[in-house]
Amino acid sequence: MSKYIAKQSVGRFKTGEVVEGLTEKRAKFLLEQGVIVEAEAVEGEDVDTGEGGEVVDLDKLTKAELTALLDEEEIDYNDSDTKAELIARFPKD
Incomplete structure (x- = not known):
């Protein structure tokens, strides 16, 4: 199983x-979003984690991406939920 470094919370x-412990689908999504990087790719380098440890901007995700994240986090939602309702289901850090 691959290891990744979080560039954002x-x-x-x-x-x-x-x-660690991400499904292949979840890892691919987070890599594409720039939220994580492969650990092997940064061995011996400082990882640029960005300022302030920003969280993924949920407003910029599609409804399908939001539901995929909710599924990965095992958070319940209704298929009829609007994008705003889906965003509201994510826990606030």
Whole structure:
């Protein structure tokens, strides 16, 4: 299983922490969003975690991406929920 470094806070992982145990689908999504980087790619380098450890901007995600994140975090939602209702279901850090 691959290891990743969090460039931003994601789930229970804080900026700069090693992120393990992701499904292939979840890892691919987070890599595409720039939220994580592969640990092997940064060995011996300082990881640029960004300022302030920003969280993924949920407003910029599509409804499908939001539901995928909710599924990964095992958070219940209704298929009829609006994008705003889906965003409201994410826990606030």
